[in-house]
Amino acid sequence: MQIDPERLYQELARLGEIGAYTDDRTGLRGVNRLALTEADGAGRRHVVQSMLDLGLGVRIDKIGNVYARQEGREPGLAPVMIGSHVDSVPTAGRFDGCLGVLGGLEVLRTMAEAGHRPRRPIVVAFFTDEEGCRFGTDMLGSAVATGRLSLEQATGLLDAEGNRMGEELQRIGFEGEHPVELDPPYAYLEVHIEQGPVLRAHGVDLGIVTGVQGISWQELTILGRSAHAGTTPMELRRDAGLAAARINLFLHELTARIPGARATMGAIRPEPGLVNIVPGRVVCTVDLRNPDEALLAQAEAELAAFLVQVETLDGVQIEARQTARTPPVAFDPAIQARIEAAAKGLQLSTERIISGAGHDAQELARLCPTGMIFVPGEHEGISHNPRELSTMTQCGDGVQVLLRVVTELAEA
Template identity: 60%
Template sequence: MTNPAPDTITVDADRLWRSLMDLAEIGAYDDERTGLRGVNRLALTDADAAGRRQVIAWMEDAGLAVRVDRMGNIYGRREGTDPTAAPVLTGSHIDSVATAGAFDGCLGVLGGIEVVRTLDERGIVTRRPIEVGVFTEEEGVRFGTDMLGSAVAAGRLTLGYAHGLTDRDGRTLGDELARTGFDGPADVRLDPPYAYVECHIEQGPVLAENGVGIGVVTGVQGISWQEITVHGRAAHAGTTPTRLRADAGLAAAEIIVRLRAMVDSGEYGELRATVGHLTVHPDLTNIVPARAELTVDLRNPDDAAMARAEEDLSAFLRELEDARPGLTLSTRRMAGTAYVPFDETVQKVIAGAADDHGLAHISLLSGAGHDAQEIAALCPTAMIFVRGEHDGISHNPREYSTPEACARGVDVLATTLLRLADQD
């Protein structure tokens, strides 16, 4: 690329990579299934708290003024020349699932810090402040609600609701914030930023299939999470006739098969359905299950089709209960978000930055949920996707994006943030 625009900047790729690898050692474990080093840093565990402290140290070393709010969300602020101007916000999360890789969420946080380092080194001053955010419990795997910190910051969920959520051991989020020292004093409601841009690995194969390294994200599809509990009746596996059983495990299996049939029918658009958690009780070889618990994750870019799928699943649960004497079913809503379109103007700034860096890019919809979908309620928002390897696998120790791909994505982030931060 020749004669790049003066506001086209590149970051230190080696330093960015070292940050990613150093953070990955916090909560690291050896995964027996893959033989690889994985990350287990569930929200507000000791490992997550250690990771947070490391990120805060990096923020402070980069000259950022750090604040922590009552949800444990962390913000590092680099001032601009106009102290009254709304900031440009970037960031993501560092909490993980139990079998994670090094990049999900972390690239957006550490990439934001790397942008600040680069601006400082080049003596670049922006009109607007730039802030780097770290949101609490984005994954939702510990306290059952994803994008939790950003949802409270944006006002979709209340602080009281979030603080009262419990993990499977009965620990509340509020108590865990206090235990880890991240029950900060700052107001949790975020003042609307000027814009929000999040850099994230794609977590899918689309960029690789198209032979490009950068995705300009147009929005996030709708997400529905619920927990279904089936109550049956325990019985001896050898002495109880099949016709007299109220088998909670069988009912759970029928729900799973029904979900797949709904997806395959094509009646619900691009519906995706996953049962990611399933347990039966008492979980013994020779006892008919008395209770089954399962989670249902539905995704759909069409809100109307999603609503039909939810209604038809509810109808099937009622039919199942009526058809199986001795069974009762209950449901609990865990999370639900509608399709969120991203701001076209911010998308154009991202695309222009990629062009000026000489990077091929495509536009695509996100199949995964992100903090950006919550912050989009406050300000113009869009995302940058970075290509992953191994078919874009994520939530797995095989998750991988090359040092070059990560650096290119953060180059686009840096140029985008600089251009937005200099706007009137």
């Protein structure tokens, strides 16, 4: 069986017109289907219609997750589930999330055209508010379906204007009747754009995702002493900006020593921030990531020890506040092996890759063997941006491998 890359790409373009806008500065066409807005509702209705057109049974749960089911030859068996999301950040492209959902429908469409009826049921799902931009918690729908968050916690969340998540869900007509608890699927698969530069830089066709990195965010407040840049000798300074610079360089040294570590100081705000004043106070952020929990904890511990050294070295006081912390998730090795074999059979090159971003798959991994296929991105893998682009071939390759793996798993 062969999926149709052109048809898949057209479906991506059609969905990408819902919530589309033209960026004033660049003239590029972007997408804004922020969760539970009218545009998200329109995108959802469009995808549900495609599901119904394929003759699938559609079920919507109380958090708005949508499940479309192709019955198998043995209806009692746990299904193979394919999924992702169709909500977007406010300045999105058309690939993030949508590729996984429309790719799943393309798999079912291809099977239907071939008259192929798998042993196990196949479910294509899209989960509510994966992006988390509006209500502050990402992977919201899949977290509720897999028990990490309660329905009450999720529907009680407020957006910046004070709108309750549950009411917004009702407003767009996607508060379903089915209970949110998801029966464990036999396996879960998600095709997604990489959202990074690695696969494209390495000239690799597809990525086999080994897991999702653990994330540790800290906000550091460094208190020194503001002083006149002309009149204050170097040895009498307590330069909070210098302390931040030391920490930034230390983070980068750390990543050279700790396998798999990534570290970023994204925000640095010196006060008063004037050319001729030694900064008396700096607030800066630290983003640490690692696919291995022990190594992530090691990076946190080494940083904490270094902050004490900096306090002495620069005569500053540093307060560290943890602002986010999620443990790493490892995907199923057997499914990784199946993805690799399927790609090999199609003469597509692959590379094992860790996901730096969060995905619904990491929530599903609590319920069942889970795998992800990454598709390379052009423009250095830029994402959450109208320049986000994966080619028809790149998208088609990912979904063709998905078809093979799903077909196998659905017979197991």
